[in-house]
Amino acid sequence: MLALLCLVLTLISVHAQDDDQSGFISIDCGIVKGSTYTDNVTNINYVSDADFIDTGEIHNILPIYNSFTIGTQLSTLTSFPQNTRNCYTLKPTQGKGNRYLIRARFMYGNYDFKSQLPEFDVYLGPDYWDTVKLNSSSKPANMEIVHVSSSDYIHVCLVNTGRGTPFISAIEVRLLANNMYEETSFGSLYLFARVNFGTAFGTVRYKDDKYDRLWAPINWANSTFLYTFDTVYPGIFTAIDPPSSVMSTAITPKSPQESFNIGWTPDNITDKFFIYTHFAEIELLKRNQTREFNIYLNGSLWYRKPFSPLNHSTTTIYSTEPEPTAPTYTLTINKTKNSTLLPIINALELYVLKELPQRQTDDRDVAAMWSIKSAYEITRHWQGDPCAPQEFVWEGVRCSYNVTDSPRITFLNLSTSGLNGGIDPGLANLTMLETLDLSNNNLTGTVPNFLSGLNFLKVLTLKGNNFIGPVPADLLAKSNKGLLSLSFDGDSTNETISSCDKNGCKNTKGNKIIVPVIATVASLFVILTAVVAVWMITKQKARDKRRTRTGLEIRKQQYTFSEVQSITDNFNVVIGKGGFGTVYHGCIGDTEVAVKMLSESSLQGDKEFQAEAYLLLSVHHKNLTSLVGYCNEGNQKAIIYEYMANGNLERHILDTNSSVLNWEERLQISCDAAHGLEYLHHGCKPPIVHRDVKCNNILLNESFQAKLADFGLSKAFPTEGGTHISTAVAGTPGYLDPEYYTSNRLTEKSDVYSFGIVLLVIITGQPAITKYENDNMHIIRWVNLKLADGDMKNIVDPRLLGDFDINSAWKAVELAMACVAHTPSRRPTMNEVVMELSDCLVIEKARQETKPKKLTGLNSLNLESAYGPKPR
Structure with missing residues (x-):
């Protein structure tokens, strides 16, 4: 079947080309890590490939091949002499389901002085894409595909097949409109050729083509060039939208020929083609002139009736299903008897149907694995998709495979991997995990209770680490019921510090406890527990004797009002005020503290006070303010925190008298706060929603480490079922989630919205709500207005004087805007927020380390056809 898109002339204005690169990922392979530049020919912003892959060697092509016809992106490359498969991992902001x-792009340029053109395979995700077979050291080769991604992650993998070292010069990803090339419902469309007839003056791309398609010039024998200086308009029904600069040229047969043929030979006899022909009348016809022709494919009528191009308006005639396979193809355009003029054609696109059948690993598992890799700085060769294809599954990972579903990770072995710190919350998202081995590392802290939420977990090995505190009761219960094989040894303390839940079980230092698998040995566990309890009491008495500090000791317990008076020197120094009451400076021994007193007129009452004190007794994280103690004596109520020397974040962002936080400091503070919120959402069971995330409730210590504070409004979700709770609306105007405000449905995404506002305030230096004479402007509206101009320097706080990485800033703004999406389901999780912010911070730190000079004198684009040597 064929379809005709009549592109009606618009009489209003020329279709303006957007200068919007938000749908672009532009990677120049082989430039120094952290380097960025704007190409002076296309104005496309390019970044180094170092943040997308953790292997490879950078090289330059030899100067003899680096002529003015070679674009800047092709003058450098990254090669991969190590490993069989090396993968770039890209994560477009728009995510899966988009086209x-x-x-x-590949340019050899004899970079290795071997003068031997390599051959290697390229995969898109788990599926074979094509084989790179270069036929010249001096000419580039391109591989291009139109693809609807089924995952948030796009992997481009180079595979060594023993015929030379794989390399790559550039990777470019462009978001297309979802109604373009809808034939991708049959499969992906691998570009065979895209040609611009009627010109010899170089490849047309961005900005002429807002989608940055490469339209290559071609010299067609026995043809005459036609051109117009007038604009050729797209019609209101067009989706393919070739640019005017392409459609303003055409070819027609040389007289006296009345037809011409366009032929090509497929690379494989089984290739199925989709054909897109683009026509526009660009001559001014007289009244007695007519241009009309028929179109044939391999001798059969391809378009059902005679066709006449529209005046200065594009018409696309295209395949709506794959064309029948043939050893060769000939497209014939014949003048009809009624036509006084010869036929024309302006542009042509040929695509081969490429089926990519393998499913990628479930995005939740992929996000978790990247979080784990980043958190522990794992040096294993973890690249590409964790589970697919099966021959390249990640080391230490096993997966389940189902014909109808995406692969899921069921086995993870990180034993003896040099892991440091606590157990990463990202593990909670590996919901199908059956076996987890974290043994023989340097892991510290407590064993988090979220591990008990892994419903399919059968084997958990934790021995050989430096854990403290009890094993969560839920894990012990599972092991006692024979549902879990748990291996653990740890350090005992007298404090209950399990993840958000109290647990009376303690483990003894130096005693190897292998928790029984079979319920019949439960009696042995009871005996061991009794022994441990006696040992703990003895140890605690010894510890108490060793304490020699005079005065009040720091303890997470209740203080009397008289003790609070002593701590604060009779409430002598005020360091803050809020809805709760007044905050005073105090000292316990040599340790500074902050004492928050509940006033009788407080907007928070006894219920909120009790809630905050109880929560802080249960949660422990480096990015949450730590509880020292509390006072609950009649009407005298106080909460005693660790002292945060640099006060709250809002003062540093909005106070013009304060020193200006630089871009790296802002990103680090954002990461700290995000980690704290992530812990509440994903590291606690049940999950906790803060309900009042704002700059005022993010405190900074002496080293500017950020910690979340003020948990009086926090809510925990029920332990059984449910995705939300209904509750009275609470929070701060400007930061309050509008969906929560209108529906009373509280979810974790309500906090994500508030954090998005915090992030926008940090980025812009603007308050959440700006007051004008007759109106209030919300920061989201302010940023949207600036985004319409596309100038990031007008969005980021001007006090930074432009001293920031532009790509890091774009990424941060895009993340913030995703957090404040009106529909909660479209907002990221805090796990994803942490990962994205970490990426922003890495980019900025790389800039600080290298501080590359601004690149100037960039070479012009390659003027030769982009379809000379093909990677086949």
């Missing part, structure tokens, strides 16, 4: 143009 992308993905392009890989």
Whole structure:
């Protein structure tokens, strides 16, 4: 079947090309890590490939091949002499379900002085894409595909097949409109050719083509060039939208020919083609002139009736299903008897149907694995999709495979991997995990209770680490019932510090406890517990004797009002005020503290006071303010915190008298706060929603480490079922989630919205609500207005004087805007927020380390056809 898109002339204005690169990922392979530049020919912003892959060697092509016809992106490359498979991992902001143009570019340029053109395979995700077979050291090759991504992650993998070292020069991803090339419902469309007839003056791309398609010039024998200086308009029904600069040229047969043929030979006899022909009348016809022609494919009528191009308006005639396979193809355009003029054609696109059947690993598992890799700085060769293809599954990972579902990770072995710190919350998202081995590392802290939420977990090995505190009761209960094989040894303390839940079980230092698998040995566990309890009491008495500090000791317990008076020197120094009451400076021994007193007129009452004190007794995280103690004596109520020397974040962002936080400091503070909120959402069971995330409730210590504070409004979700709770609306105007405000449905995404506002305030230096004479402007509206101009320097706080990485800033703004999406389901989780912010911070730190000079004198684009040597 064929379809005709009549592109009606618009009489209003020229279709303006957007200068919007928000749908672009532009990677120049082989430039120094952290380097960025704007190409002076296309104005496309390019970044180094170092943040997308953790292997490879950078090289330059030899100067003899680096002529003015070679674009800047092709003058450098990254090669991969190590490992069989090396993968770039890209994560477009728009995510899965969208249509992308993905392009890989290769320019050998005898970079290795071997004068031997390599051959290697390229995969898109788990599926074979094509084999790179270069036929010249001096000419580039391109691979380009139109692909609807089924995952938030796009992997471009180079595979060594023993015929030379794989390399790559550039990777470019472009977001397409979802109604373009809808034939991708049959499969992906691998570009065979995209040609611009009627010109010899170089490849047309961005900005002429807002989707940055490469339209290559072609010299067609026995043809005459036609051109117009007038604009050729797209019609209101067009989706393919070739640019005017392409459609303003055409070819027509040389007289006296009345037809011409366009032929090509497929690379494989089984290739199925989709054909897109683009026509526009660009000559001014007289009244007695007519241009009309028929279109044939391999001798059969391809378009059902005679066709006449519209005046200065594009018409696309295209395949709506794959064309029948043939050893060769000939497209014939014949003048009809009624036509006084010869036929024309302006542009042509040919695509081969490429089926990519393998499913990628479930995005939740992939996000978790990248979080784990980042958190522990794992040096294993973890690249590409964790589970697919099966021959390249990640080391230490096993997966389940189902024909109808995405692969899921069921086995993870990180034993003896040099892991440091606590157990990463990202593990909670590996919901199908059956076996987890974290043994023989340097893990510290407590064993988090979220591990008990892994419903399919059968084997958990934790021995050989430095854990303290009790094993969560839920894990012990599972092991006692024979549902879990748990291996653990740890350090005992007298404090209950399990993850958000109290647990009376303690483990003894130096005693190896292998928790029984079979319920019949439960009696042995009871005996061991009794022995441990006696040992703990003895140890605690010895510890108490060793304490020699005079005065009040720091303890997480209740203080009397008289003790609070002593701590604060009779409430001598005020360091803050809020809805709760007044905050005073105090000292316990040599340790500074902050004492928050509940006033009788407080907007928070006894219920909120009790809630905050109880929560802080249960949660422990480096990015949450620590509880020292509390006072609950009649009407005298106080909460005693660790002292945060640099006060709250709002003062540093909005106070013009305060020193200006630089871009790296802002990103680090954002990461700290995000980690704290992530812990509440994903590291606690049940999950906790803060309900009042704002700059005022983010405190900074002497080293500017950020910690979340003020948990009086926090709510925990029920332990059984449910995705939300209904509760009275609470929070701060400007930061309050509008969906929660209108529906009373509280979810974790309500906190995500508030954090998005915090992030926008940090980025812009603007308050959540700006007051004008007759109106209030919300920060989201303010940022949207600035985004319409596309100038990031007008969005980021001007006090930074432009001293920031532009790509890091774009990424941070895009993340913030995703957090404040009106529909909660479209907002990221705090796990994802932490990962994205970490990426922003890495980019900025790399800039600080290298501080590359601004690149100037960039070479012009390659003027040769982009379809000379093909990667086949």
